[in-house]
Amino acid sequence: MDKVLIRELKVETVIGIYEWEKQIHQTLLIDLDMAWDNKLAAASDDYQYALCYETVSNRLTALITEKPIELIETVAEMTAQCLMSEFNVLWVKVAVMKPGAVPTAKSVGVVIERGHI
Numbered sequence: 001m002d003k004v005l006i007r008e009l010k011v012e013t014v015i016g017i018y019e020w021e022k023q024i025h026q027t028l029l030i031d032l033d034m035a036w037d038n039k040l041a042a043a044s045d046d047y048q049y050a051l052c053y054e055t056v057s058n059r060l061t062a063l064i065t066e067k068p069i070e071l072i073e074t075v076a077e078m079t080a081q082c083l084m085s086e087f088n089v090l091w092v093k094v095a096v097m098k099p100g101a102v103p104t105a106k107s108v109g110v111v112i113e114r115g116h117i
């Protein structure tokens with residue numbers, strides 16, 4: 001299965017369940033594996049057939065920073081639904097990491113897979 005990948009997309013946003021977290025911005029790091037048939041883009045060398053990782057990154061950053069969110073699970077689900085509905089991605093794996101959320105862990109996070117090929 002072909003994929004388009006984004007690694008460690010950095011999104012600064014209001015995220016968390018505690019009152020103090022609603023007053024600050026924190027960093028999320030997002031990894032995306034998006035099923036995409038890359039054959040057509042490669043054969044034609046034509047951008048119109050590519051899943052544009054730049055456009056995806058910008059759209060997801062806008063979506064996630066639109067309003068405060070409590071759970072990183074919500075971020076993961078919103079991300080997956082956006083990719084499937086707006087970009088016609090048939091399957092996606094989304095990992096959302098919140099570095100520093102637990103002082104004794106380098107990072108914590110969730111991963112989901114949605115859709116099917």
Ligand SMILES: Nc1nc2c(c(=O)[nH]1)N=C([C@H](O)[C@@H](O)CO)CN2
Pocket residue numbers: 015016017018021070071072073098101102
């Ligand atoms: N499964 C989750 N557990 C926790 C979350 C979360 O989003 N998903 N969030 C918090 C707090 O916001 C935490 O990040 C503050 O350190 C706690 N557990």
